[in-house]
Amino acid sequence: DTAVSQTPKYLVTQMGNDKSIKCEQNLGHDTMYWYKQDSKKFLKIMFSYNNKELIINETVPNRFSPKSPDKAHLNLHINSLELGDSAVYFCASSQLLSGGIRDTQYFGPGTRLTVL
Amino acid sequence: AQKVTQAQTEISVVEKEDVTLDCVYETRDTTYYLFWYKQPPSGELVFLIRRNSFDEQNEISGRYSWNFQKSTSSFNFTITASQVVDSAVYFCALSEVYSGAGSYQLTFGKGTKLSVIP
Numbered sequence A: 001d002t003a004v005s006q007t008p009k010y011l012v013t014q015m016g017n018d019k020s021i022k023c024e025q026n027l028g029h030d031t032m033y034w035y036k037q038d039s040k041k042f043l044k045i046m047f048s049y050n051n052k053e054l055i056i057n058e059t060v061p062n063r064f065s066p067k068s069p070d071k072a073h074l075n076l077h078i079n080s081l082e083l084g085d086s087a088v089y090f091c092a093s094s095q096l097l098s099g100g101i102r103d104t105q106y107f108g109p110g111t112r113l114t115v116l
Numbered sequence B: 001a002q003k004v005t006q007a008q009t010e011i012s013v014v015e016k017e018d019v020t021l022d023c024v025y026e027t028r029d030t031t032y033y034l035f036w037y038k039q040p041p042s043g044e045l046v047f048l049i050r051r052n053s054f055d056e057q058n059e060i061s062g063r064y065s066w067n068f069q070k071s072t073s074s075f076n077f078t079i080t081a082s083q084v085v086d087s088a089v090y091f092c093a094l095s096e097v098y099s100g101a102g103s104y105q106l107t108f109g110k111g112t113k114l115s116v117i118p
Helices: none
Strands: A004-007 A010-013 A020-024 A033-036 A045-049 A053-058 A064-070 A074-078 A087-094 A111-115 B002-003 B010-014 B019-022 B024-026 B032-039 B046-052 B059-061 B064-069 B074-079 B088-096 B113-116
Touching: A004 A087, A004 B074, A010 A020, A020 A033, A020 A087, A020 A111, A033 A074, A045 A064, A045 A074, A074 A087, B002 B088, B010 B019, B019 B113, B024 B074, B032 B074, B046 B064, B074 B088
Parallel strands: A010 A111, B010 B113
Antiparallel strands: A004 A020, A020 A074, A033 A045, A033 A087, A045 A053, A064 A074, A087 A111, B002 B024, B019 B074, B032 B046, B032 B088, B059 B064, B064 B074, B088 B113
């Protein structure tokens, strides 16, 4: 039933480690996104992929690398984790409708990353 | 550039009171979408409503209602007879309508934390 799922829900790791967060959507959407929510709850776009092609890459350190093996999956790999990477990461997806109109973005449950 | 301002950082109301959450936006686009999302204490982001900029009709869904006024660039959200389960952070967001494969993204406000006290 889950539309947009993320694993893991919680991730606790040491500084300097490399970690991945996985996202899958079963809505048949053609575009997927990663957002970061900081400690003050502010949500900001990080990446957007359309049909496995990178569309948006907002000023995110290149330690963050999104990977989209297919339309239904968008994973986020983070190298050399830093304290400031601690945040909640949300995956989302949406569909391009006829006439070039974008449909609503639906979000996954979030992954809380804590870097010690 | 797009911008969304939610001036109320935190609001507390007593159960059964009505409460209005303010949202003011800036955009150069002539057509755009406005959204409200709810983030309960459990952390997920729940979609509440989407409004297209050319549809200024107010909308009511149960205890929730939305007032869209293009003249003041505002899209306010009112909860009538608030309940404890309404306690959450509420986000207003803005996006373009047409994107093709372009840079479609949501621009969020900073959120308003609503606490409903029993």
